[in-house]
Amino acid sequence: MSEPLRIALAGLGTVGGGVIRLIETNADLIARRAERRIEIVAVAARDRSKDRGVDLSRYAWEDDMTAMAARPDVDVVVELVGGSDGPALTLARNTLAAGKDLVTANKAMIAHHGLELAALAEKADAALKFEAAVAGGIPVIKSLKEGMAANDIKRVYGILNGTCNYILSTMEDTGRDFADVLAEAQAKGYAEADPTFDIDGIDAAHKLAILSSVAFGTRMDFKSVTTRGIRRLLAADIAQADVLGYYIRLIGMADTEVDASGQRRLVQRVQPHLVHRDHPLAHVDGATNAVVAEGNFVGRLLFQGAGAGDGPTASAVVADLIDIARGDIGAPFSIPVAELGEAPAAETGDRIGSAYIRFNVADRPGALAEITAAMRDAGVSIESLIQKGTPGLAAGDADTVLVHMVTHDGPESAIGRAMALLCDSPCLTEPPVVLPILDE
Template sequence: MANTTDSAAAARQPLRIALAGLGTVGAGVIRLIAANGDLIARRAGRPLEITAVSARNRSRDRGVDLTAYAWEDDMTQLAAREDVDVVVELVGGSDGPALTLARNAIRHGKALITANKAMIAHHGLELAAEAEGKGVPMRFEAAVAGGIPVIKGLREGAAANRIERLYGILNGTCNFILSTMEDTGRDFADVLAEAQAKGYAEADPSFDIEGTDAAHKLSILSAIAFGTRIDFANVDTAGISRILAADIAQASSLGYVIRLIGMAEADAGENGAPGLFQRVQPHLVPVDHPLAHVDGATNAVVAEGNFSGRLLFQGAGAGDGPTASAVVADIIDIARGYDAGFEKDATFSITVADLEDMPTAPSGHRRGRCYIRFVVADRPGVLAEIAAAMRDAGVSIESLIQKGRPDDGEQVMVAMVTHEGPESAVTEALRLLEGSPSLIAAPLVMQILGK
């Protein structure tokens, strides 16, 4: 006897999908729907049907059969097709065809799904406001942390909580580089070349290694977690390109690993006025912290709710399978609610009109411990000069290590860990040292992540 649930799902009209972008993720979406179609139809309450596709190069072999789908040379026209209910944008880029397609989809009353974190970080509020005004759903689970359902977790699972702090490892390329440096003792440039050879890093890796990709993701998560407007422009961002193998070794001897951490808090500030603090920066992470054990290209996000406590979301942050999984999960979400309409849909857990326009919180009053590394000339008096600047700025030194650099006998690495104190004191100490002929390179400062 046929399962009545299966029969009901099969009897409903399919949700018709247009797919723009047929790279690894787009091809993964096609394979996933083909492999799990029956299961997806039962969970979605209706079949999913890809009707049209588009990409930059029609003749490229993508390892999937495209003959069953209509092809649009101009991907921005997918939204105008009458046989499309949902537009999936997997092209990338904050502007250009991706943004035009997204705008067209919403204006034509089509649901929009995207994995494009740059577009959401730069234009997400505009797109969401228009989507909410037209009662059109917009989803972007795959834009942050690949296959990890962190956006859904914050929007739904933690919806009853006030999120007090959000932080995590948001870029798999940087995490692969840092954890490989940690495991092998090799320096940054060598491991970056390996990451590029393995496809973890682009030919131009600056978007990843300078922290921009993680900053895009952090700004999106901040909006959902704190109910604020996206503020990518004010994410304080530093990457990993200046980290030496000696920093990794020194951190290990002190009981830490180095990870690129994105962190956001709704910060009361010195005067009690609310502000949003957002930073992407390499941190020293205690070896007994959950994030210390996240290695390779894995991502992990920690959200601290006032009733839920610490929530950890961890998994594959990229790749065709995990990212396609997040895209199709969004499609299923839309399929379930398609007949009911989305007039009250809140894209960022709160409707755009109700998101708070929170000012940027200054970091100077924030208290913590940090690691500071100097590369200095190997001559008498340098340590005394550094110590005097720290003393005059009110920075208390917990430990100090001086080591010669094996590749240059005329340079010395001086590393110190501070006692807890305001960040403004460290900033002042470094200002006092500006222009010193003793400093061969700009100092590197990394905060120490609290437990």
């Protein structure tokens, strides 16, 4: 058997502890599959005295994690600290500049700096692996890069944030409103004390940008991801979707289109959708993640599983280490950085689809007529329109009613024009909520 693969582990939180336990528990199995042993030689974290439930006495401790890359007894650095910049990015740069391999679960760093790091890795003939950065234990990066390598991937989309999915599925099951369920999720540890990155869709947008680049062979463009979260959803939206035969899910979706000049353009969006109950994503509950990829020969593939947690995420980290132990380096984004295509953001106004729209309307004569007139003038065809009372509204909204609308298929630009016509309307007590309906 070859010499052991020696790793330094930066970050000893939930995932870091999971990596240590996995490597120790399955050491012999991992060695057989990797054809060499994987050994931890050094660790680093902010608090040396904290009890992490694992024995760290056998490993060297680095007070400055950014110096790990300079250790002569380290082949691979595993970065599990997080954050798009700061010490994590410094460590990543140092590691690759030293010609050592890097494994990370840091989706923010990859989304913002992945192309730079990939170029460093290619220059040094080193590996940059980030399977754990997207969808926890689901091997979706490997599947896109390897299992679907022969396919022209048409679209990739899915449920990429477990916190939001837990909140939405709990709202479905209990009929409770968003703020109440969010507080429960925080108390149970499913949501952070500051949940902004999760509930506003930023976490999912990081993951989508990575998936887009791998799936389409394009340069990553996180800034072009349109992001809309779930904080404005009401229990009434969940209930009305159910009546219509749908569930609401936060969906990250990326696909490409070719404009009139022949330029390939990229659509990347994270936003709540109505998902028909017959669609496989409709029944993804709790903190589970799921990704759908559509190839021109393989068709639709569904990847589903735990999107976070110590065991699933550690599994993805160690799978990357096994690949490195076997000598599997490869281009980080499947295609060398210099050959990744340019795909400017697409103008989405001509895209055809239907939508659910919820209006909070002042209970006064003529309000409904004003809404329908705006739809008519903008060219939006209405499939159904339901007016209800105030369930799910905050106290003090007794003079507000909810109007739920579903449109026929039509260009997105028409709905945009209708919303613009209504933006200053005194009949609306707040801006409308617009949720696309996921096609089959």
